[in-house]
């Protein structure tokens with residue numbers, strides 16, 4: 001029997017701030033809490049697979065390009081990635097195939113309140129990439145960006 005390697009990182013899978021409380025820097029405090037908990041547990045880093053908030057407005061741009069976008073002042077183009085960087089996060093890289101959603105077209109039509117009359121690629125509200133419809137099945141491959149926060153010794 002092999003023994004498992006000791007853990008080294010805490011994964012921050014999702015952070016969500018209620019709409020009424022957004023803009024109050026609560027998400028930074030949550031990330032700092034993740035870092036404090038990781039440090040207390042003897043872990044070296046917090047890794048966040050980040051769903052870039054503004055990517056839904058640019059569904060045709062590959063995540064490999066989007067992750068490189070910067071504003072004139074050097075800060076990241078994406079508001080959620082920017083927050084991570086403000087508090088010391090470093091981009092590890094894009095994850096083009098973070099999550100695959102595969103479902104019958106009827107389900108997609110209900111979820112999106114759209115119609116998909118024939119096979120093809122469709123842009124839909126909130127989608128970070130197109131929906132690919134073929135033979136009655138819709139497949140959406142959602143990209144994201146992995147960010148690491150190193151925990152001080």
Ligand SMILES: CC(C)(COP(=O)(O)OP(=O)(O)OC[C@H]1O[C@@H](n2cnc3c(N)ncnc32)[C@H](O)[C@@H]1OP(=O)(O)O)[C@@H](O)C(=O)NCCC(=O)NCCS
Nearest residue numbers: 014015016017022023024025026027028051079080083086
């Ligand atoms: C994405 C989300 C978590 C961001 O949290 P938020 O509370 O709305 O954002 P904040 O209050 O932290 O940020 C507001 C501003 O303060 C800035 N800010 C936050 N912390 C900062 C810090 N420590 N130093 C400097 N600026 C900071 C942010 O950069 C932003 O300003 P900017 O856009 O001009 O750069 C939130 O909008 C949300 O829950 N969205 C829905 C769910 C979601 O998409 N979650 C992400 C998937 S895991």
